[in-house]
Amino acid sequence: MSGSAIVARKLCKRFGAVRAACGVQLDVAPSQFLALLGASGCGKTTVLRMLAGFVHPDDGEIVIGGRTVFNATVCIPPEQRRVGMVFQEYALFPHMTVGANIAYGIARGQDVARRVDEMLELVGLQGLGSRRPHELSGGQQQRVALARALAPGPAAILLDEPFSNLDAALRVRVRNDVREILRHAGVTAVLVTHDQEEALSMADQVAVMIDGRVVQAGAPHDVYRAPVSRDVATFIGDANFLSGQACGRKIHCEIGELISEQAHFGRVEVMFRPEELVLSTYGDINATVEDFQFFGHDQLVQLALPSGARLRGRLLGAPGAYHRGQQVGVRVNGPVMIYPVGP
Amino acid sequence: MTFEAIRAEAFDGARDHDPAARRRPPPPGLTIVAAAIGLAALLPLAYLLLRAAESGPAFWTIVTRPRTLTVLWNSVLLTALVTSSATLIGIAVAWLTTRTDLPARHVWAVVTCLPLVLPSYVGAFALIGALGPRGMVQTLLAPLGVERLPSLYGLPGAWLALTLFSYPYVVLTVRAALRGLDPAVEDAARSLGKSPRRIFFDITLPHLRPSILAGGLLVALYTLSDFGAVSMLQFNSFTRAIFVLYRTSFDRSAAAVLALMLVALTLLILWGEARARGSSRLYRAGVGASRPSPRVRLGIWKIPSVLVCAGLTTLGLVLPVLVIVFWLFQGWKAGEPLWRGWDMVWNSSRAALCAGAVTVAAALPVAWLAVRHPGRRARLIERSAYAGHALPSIMIALALVFWSVRYAPGLYQSFGLLLFAYACRFLPEALGSVRASLLHVSPRYEEAARGLGHRPLSVFRTVTLPLLRPGLLSGFALVFMTTMKELPLTLLLSPTGFSTLATRIWSATEDALFAQAAAPALVLVVLSGIFVGVILKQEEEDVYE
Numbered sequence: 021m022s023g024s025a026i027v028a029r030k031l032c033k034r035f036g037a038v039r040a041a042c043g044v045q046l047d048v049a050p051s052q053f054l055a056l057l058g059a060s061g062c063g064k065t066t067v068l069r070m071l072a073g074f075v076h077p078d079d080g081e082i083v084i085g086g087r088t089v090f091n092a093t094v095c096i097p098p099e100q101r102r103v104g105m106v107f108q109e110y111a112l113f114p115h116m117t118v119g120a121n122i123a124y125g126i127a128r129g130q131d132v133a134r135r136v137d138e139m140l141e142l143v144g145l146q147g148l149g150s151r152r153p154h155e156l157s158g159g160q161q162q163r164v165a166l167a168r169a170l171a172p173g174p175a176a177i178l179l180d181e182p183f184s185n186l187d188a189a190l191r192v193r194v195r196n197d198v199r200e201i202l203r204h205a206g207v208t209a210v211l212v213t214h215d216q217e218e219a220l221s222m223a224d225q226v227a228v229m230i231d232g233r234v235v236q237a238g239a240p241h242d243v244y245r246a247p248v249s250r251d252v253a254t255f256i257g258d259a260n261f262l263s264g265q266a267c268g269r270k271i272h273c274e275i276g277e278l279i280s281e282q283a284h285f286g287r288v289e290v291m292f293r294p295e296e297l298v299l300s301t302y303g304d305i306n307a308t309v310e311d312f313q314f315f316g317h318d319q320l321v322q323l324a325l326p327s328g329a330r331l332r333g334r335l336l337g338a339p340g341a342y343h344r345g346q347q348v349g350v351r352v353n354g355p356v357m358i359y360p361v362g363p
Numbered sequence: 364m365t366f367e368a369i370r371a372e373a374f375d376g377a378r379d380h381d382p383a384a385r386r387r388p389p390p391p392g393l394t395i396v397a398a399a400i401g402l403a404a405l406l407p408l409a410y411l412l413l414r415a416a417e418s419g420p421a422f423w424t425i426v427t428r429p430r431t432l433t434v435l436w437n438s439v440l441l442t443a444l445v446t447s448s449a450t451l452i453g454i455a456v457a458w459l460t461t462r463t464d465l466p467a468r469h470v471w472a473v474v475t476c477l478p479l480v481l482p483s484y485v486g487a488f489a490l491i492g493a494l495g496p497r498g499m500v501q502t503l504l505a506p507l508g509v510e511r512l513p514s515l516y517g518l519p520g521a522w523l524a525l526t527l528f529s530y531p532y533v534v535l536t537v538r539a540a541l542r543g544l545d546p547a548v549e550d551a552a553r554s555l556g557k558s559p560r561r562i563f564f565d566i567t568l569p570h571l572r573p574s575i576l577a578g579g580l581l582v583a584l585y586t587l588s589d590f591g592a593v594s595m596l597q598f599n600s601f602t603r604a605i606f607v608l609y610r611t612s613f614d615r616s617a618a619a620v621l622a623l624m625l626v627a628l629t630l631l632i633l634w635g636e637a638r639a640r641g642s643s644r645l646y647r648a649g650v651g652a653s654r655p656s657p658r659v660r661l662g663i664w665k666i667p668s669v670l671v672c673a674g675l676t677t678l679g680l681v682l683p684v685l686v687i688v689f690w691l692f693q694g695w696k697a698g699e700p701l702w703r704g705w706d707m708v709w710n711s712s713r714a715a716l717c718a719g720a721v722t723v724a725a726a727l728p729v730a731w732l733a734v735r736h737p738g739r740r741a742r743l744i745e746r747s748a749y750a751g752h753a754l755p756s757i758m759i760a761l762a763l764v765f766w767s768v769r770y771a772p773g774l775y776q777s778f779g780l781l782l783f784a785y786a787c788r789f790l791p792e793a794l795g796s797v798r799a800s801l802l803h804v805s806p807r808y809e810e811a812a813r814g815l816g817h818r819p820l821s822v823f824r825t826v827t828l829p830l831l832r833p834g835l836l837s838g839f840a841l842v843f844m845t846t847m848k849e850l851p852l853t854l855l856l857s858p859t860g861f862s863t864l865a866t867r868i869w870s871a872t873e874d875a876l877f878a879q880a881a882a883p884a885l886v887l888v889v890l891s892g893i894f895v896g897v898i899l900k901q902e903e904e905d906v907y908e
Contacts, residue, residue, distance in 0.1 A: 074810050098813040105814040111807035115829045124825075125815025172816055 024083070025050040025208035026071065026176055031080035033066055040066040041077070042232040048176075048208055048225070053199070055211045055223035055240075059255065063232040064212045068178050071210065072105050073098035085175030104169025108181040110161050112153035118164050119149030125172040139167040143201055158186050159194045166201060176208040183218060195222055216256045220244060228252050244293075246281075250359050253291050260297065260331045262290045266358055274325050275306055275350045280358045288358040294320065296356075297333035299342070300349040307331065309346045323350065389736035394744075397732040400725045401747035404787050407762035408626065408754060414765055415623050418616040425620040434621065438587065438600040438628065441518065445525045445586045450579045452526065452675065453533020454571070459668050460534075461541045463659045471672045472538075478679030479531040480891035482848040482865070484591025485884045486528045488872045489683030490515060491595060492690055499689045520596035527679040528592075529585045533578030540574035541567075559659070573640055580636040587629055588755035590851040595872055601625040602757045606851070609761060619765065622758040629753045684888065687881045694878025702882050711847055711863040714778075718785035719843040723835055725786055726793035734801045745794070752791040759788055760855035781856045785846050792845060793838040800834020844894045848887065 028046040033039075040063040048054045058064040069075040071082060073089065073096065082090040084103060089096040104125075113121050122136045140146050143163040153161055162182060169177055182198070183191045199222050202209050213219050219226050220240040227237040236248045247253035250261070264273030266284040271277065273290055280290075299321065307323040310330070321333045321342065331350065335341075342348065415422055425431060459465050460472040478486070493499045494515050501512055515523075544567065552562045590602040597603075601621060608618040661668055726748075733745040751759070763784050767775040774780045804827060812822040850865045857866065864883040871880035 072810070072814055074813075097818075098810070099816045099818055101814075102816075103814060105811060107807045107811060109805065109807060111805060111811040113808060113812075113826055113830075124812065124817075127816070168811075168815065 023050070024048060025052070025085060026054075026210065027081075027083040028067070028071065029081040029083075031067065031070055031082070032078045033063075033070060033075060034078055039063075039232045041070070044080070044229075044232070044234050046210075046227060046234065046237075048210065050208055051206050052224045053202060053209045053211065053222065054225045054227060055213060055219035056227050056229060057213060057216060057219040057256070058229035060214055062229045064214075064229045065180055067229070068180055068210060068212045071176075072103055072178055073101050102172070102175045104172065104174040104177045106162075106165045106169050106177065106179045106182045108184055110153075110165040110182075110185075112161055112164055112168070114153055116153075117149065118145070118151050118153065118156070121153065121164060122149075122168045122171050125168065127172065135171060139171045142170070142205065143167045144197070159190050159197075162186065162194055163197065163201075166198060170201075170205055170207065174207070176210065177202065179209060179211045181212055181214070183213075183215075198222075220256070228255065230255070246357060247291070250289060250291065253357065258294045258332060258334070259291050260294060262329060262331075263361070264288055264290045264358070266360075271356065271358060274327055274329065275331075275352070276304065278352055278356045281355045282358060284358055284360055287361040289361055291357040291359065292352050292354075294332045294334040296353045297331060298351045298353050299323075299333060299335065300351065301346075303349045305347045305349050307348055307350045309342050309344055309348060311344065312342070323348070325350075389732055389741070393728055393732055393736075394740065397728045397741075397744050397748075400729055400790075401744040403783075404748050404750045404790055406766070407759045407784075407787055408750060410766045411619055411623055411626075411758065411762040414616060414619045414762075418620065421616065422620055425617050426624065431621065431624070434599055434601055434604045435624065435628075437518075437598065438625070441521055441525070441593070441598065441600050442583050442586045442632075444518075444522050445529065446579050446583045448522070448526045449530040449582045450533050450575060452530040453578055453582075454537055454575060456530070456672065456675070457534045457537035457541060459672065461538055463661050463668070464665075465661060465668055465672070466665065471676075474676050474680070475672055476531040476534055477676070477892070477895070478528050480895050481528055481679070481683055481888060482591060482850070482891075483524060483528050483585075483589050484595055484850055484865070484869060484872070485887060486679075486683055487520070487524050487592040487595040488868060488877070488880055488884060489686040490520060490524050491872070492686040492877045493682055499686055516597045518598055521593050521598035521600070523678075524592045524596060525586050525589060527675070529582045530675070532581040532585070533575065536574040536578035536581070537571055540571050544570050576636055576640050580632065583632050584629065584752070587625065587632070588757075590755075590757050591869070601628070602755060602851070605757050605761065609764075609855075615765065618761055622755075622761050625755055625758055626753065629755065633753055687885050687888070690877045690881040691885070694881065697878070699876075699878050707862050707864050707867050707883060708886060710861055711865070714781065714785070714853070714857075714863065715843045715846040717778075717782050718789065718846040719839040721782050722786045722789050722793045722842045723797065723838045726790060726797045726838060727835070729790075730794055730797040730801050734798060735806065748794060749791045751788045754788070756788055756849060756851040757855075759784055760852045764855055776856060776858045778858055778861075781852070781858070784852045784856050785842070785849065788849070788852060789842045789845055792841045796834050796838035796841060797831070800831050800837075803834070804830045840894060840897070844891060847890065 024047050026046060026048040028044055031041050031044040033041040042063075044063075044067055046054065046056075046067075056064045056067060066075055070077050070090075071084070076095060077090060079092075080090070081088065084101060087096075088094050089101050112118075113124070116124070119136050119140075122139050123132050126132050126135050136149060137146075140149055143166055145160060145163055145167070148156070148160070153164065156164065165182070166177075179198075183195060186194055195218060211219070211223060220243075223240060225237065226240050226243050227234045228243065229235070230251055236243055236252050243252070244256055247256060247259075253259040262273045262275070264271045264278070264287075266280070266286060266288045268283050268285070269280050271280055271288060271290055278290060278292075307325050309321060310324050311322040313320040313322075318334055318336050321335060323331045323333060325331065333350075418425070456471075456475050460468055460475065465471060481489075491498060494512060495501075496512075498512075501509065513519075548570075549562055549566055552566050553559075557565065588602065590606065593600045594603045594606065601624065605618050605621045605625070608621060609615065612618070729745055729748045732741045763780060764775070767777075767780055808826050808830065809822050812826045813819070817825065848865060850869055853863055853865050854869060857863065864887050867883045868880045868887070871877070871883075
């Protein structure tokens with residue numbers, strides 16, 4: 021795995037009785053952007069802090085930029101790991117100017133002033149080097165934090181929930197900016213977040229953590245389309261579930277026969293996304309429209325099946341095509357995921 | 364135990380709980396240093412206990428002596444009287460200056476807190492100089508044929524003096540809480556159909572309870588440990604009785620026993636406050652109200668309210684300054700030597716500068732351990748470092764005199780032991796401000812700096828220390844000022860011939876040479892005034908917020 025920028029093998033960490041990380045495996049290729057996604061308290065921040073060197077794992081190995089920084093015998097302190105960290109609350113030094121903040125990590129002997137200017141330009145804050153952090157807006161502070169972390173030319177950048185202190189409108193813009201800057205700098209990055217939209221839209225790779233374990237890792241599209249478990253499916257995006265009977269790749273359930281990519285025989289749980297649901301007013305009528313939620317670009321339709329099961333469908337276009345209480349037909353577009361249910 | 368303590372108290376609620384820091388073990392060197400400081404702070408109490416234990420069965424004889432019981436009764440009575448009167452006055456003034464349309468509200472808000480700048484013995488000197496026999500008022504009234512004024516000495520004088528100079532503690536704590544109360548809570552009660560009076564008693568007062576308790580605690584501790592006012596006004600409470608026993612009797616274990624009783628009484632009050640507060644934690648509201656509260660119209664009560672504020676200011680501030688100037692003038696007219704040279708100013712400042720530096724240096728490792736590596740051990744060390752909070756000066760002075768005479772005669776009345784005593788007594792004040800500013804410095808700053816390639820020592824120098832500087836400086840200033848005003852420690856422990864502003868005022872007043880006490884008192888009041896001004900200003904413009 022000499023080609024990887026960051027490798028974590030079987031990382032374990034306990035805090036008293038709490039298991040924060042257990043057998044965590046990560047592998048990030050150079051210049052790749054990995055999002056570590058999980059609910060709060062799942063241990064994702066602990067993993068990030070272990071990579072940075074602020075928390076010592078109980079067991080496992082960490083390799084950054086081809087150099088082993090932690091294993092049973094080695095423990096390199098944070099200041100020698102060459103990783104830049106961007107904190108949730110930015111942690112800009114309030115007693116220093118923006119320029120001094122960025123210059124703080126640059127090694128002596130380099131042309132510090134030029135490097136600071138380069139960094140300010142990279143993050144689009146030219147001419148603000150003499151300001152104090154508190155004179156900047158939240159989005160600008162965020163970029164200074166990024167510039168400061170990038171300035172020493174680190175082997176990797178670690179971002180700990182960096183967008184959670186921004187309001188919703190600003191967040192989307194800053195996310196794009198940060199992605200641009202990181203791509204431009206060509207640096208390997210690991211982002212910790214609980215926001216699945218953030219993870220899916222920003223990262224090249226997503227690793228989903230539940231209870232201290234990485235349960236699934238892969239490209240955002242693959243993780244979204246084929247979650248390995250019901251838990252992952254509900255955590256990433258909206259999901260519809262129905263119970264069914266599998267016979268090879270054909271699955272019989274309440275809304276008819278569906279096709280799955282995996283073959284199985286026996287009782288299963290079927291999962292498909294709301295946007296895969298198709299409604300029709302002709303053909304087999306098997307559901308009742310219960311409610312609408314209009315979002316502008318699309319609408320969410322809540323349906324009830326005769327058995328009492330509920331489905332949600334995401335439809336493009338204006339409301340008006342359906343009304344509450346209407347009987348409709350339901351189909352699923354494309355293959356579904358199945359999760360075998362015990363005997 | 365002043366502004367800083369109040370500020371730290373207010374900050375307590377906003378503490379940043381960092382589960383990762385909680386589990387990080389402290390470096391062993393830090394624990395050892397902090398533990399040594401904590402133990403040193405306990406030395407006076409430990410030695411006094413040892414000494415009292417040596418007296419054996421005589422201990423109970425002394426405790427149950429009628430004379431001792433009278434002293435106990437006097438102390439309890441004085442503390443109860445002063446605490447209740449100061450609390451009532453403090454709540455009223457805090458409410459008037461924050462929630463009503465009192466004319467010149469902002470001026471009264473500052474002016475009513477200023478009596479705090481007077482050390483109690485200067486205040487007592489002023490009261491005696493004004494209202495005592497052959498005092499200012501009598502001198503002025505003599506042409507009208509007034510021969511005698513009602514006696515000031517004893518309980519009435521001590522009660523008046525201590526109330527006047529301690530009620531601002533209650534004003535400050537209660538005012539902070541009043542400002543923190545979300546007006547929406549009162550609005551909600553109003554919309555539920557309650558009258559303003561009912562709201563004050565049902566909503567506002569319960570919310571203020573923790574702050575009233577905190578302010579009352581400060582007043583009670585101030586009263587119990589006060590030495591200057593009760594001595595000058597000749598009221599036989601613990602501190603005075605201990606001093607007299609120490610000076611006059613050969614059997615010094617009696618003084619030790621009384622000092623221990625005083626400590627027990629102090630601990631009882633601290634315990635009572637903690638218990639009372641424990642159940643009212645819920646009432647603490649979030650920091651900062653969303654909008655200012657509506658003002659209550661005083662109506663016909665406007666004039667009496669102004670008169671109350673004016674009366675307090677006159678007695679607590681204007682009168683003392685007038686008296687000092689009056690006696691300066693009297694002395695100048697009589698051709699007395701008013702100024703005994705700059706020696707005492709130099710001595711006072713030298714002691715205060717050294718005490719400030721030593722105390723802040725001792726507070727830093729303890730605060731660091733408590734904030735960055737919290738745990739049972741850290742809590743124990745911090746508690747013992749706070750011992751000075753519960754130990755009256757006279758008791759620390761006595762313990763150190765006994766200890767040095769027996770075990771280290773070379774240290775007796777040495778400058779070093781004096782500094783040690785100051786540090787024991789004032790460590791809590793330095794700890795309060797160092798701790799509060801350390802809580803402001805998020806560990807993320809240090810982690811960010813280390814992530815950028817700096818070693819721990821370099822991080823401390825370039826990031827932590829600059830961020831801590833305001834806290835260290837205000838801790839230093841606080842200890843500097845309280846040392847400057849400190850009387851009993853200086854009186855009992857300072858080297859022979861080492862005369863300070865405080866001891867000079869004391870000895871001149873004791874000999875009824877009021878004119879000679881006036882000049883050092885004026886210097887002390889002016890210095891205190893500047894200091895409080897600086898602190899109040901700093902409070903307004905919190906630097907990194």
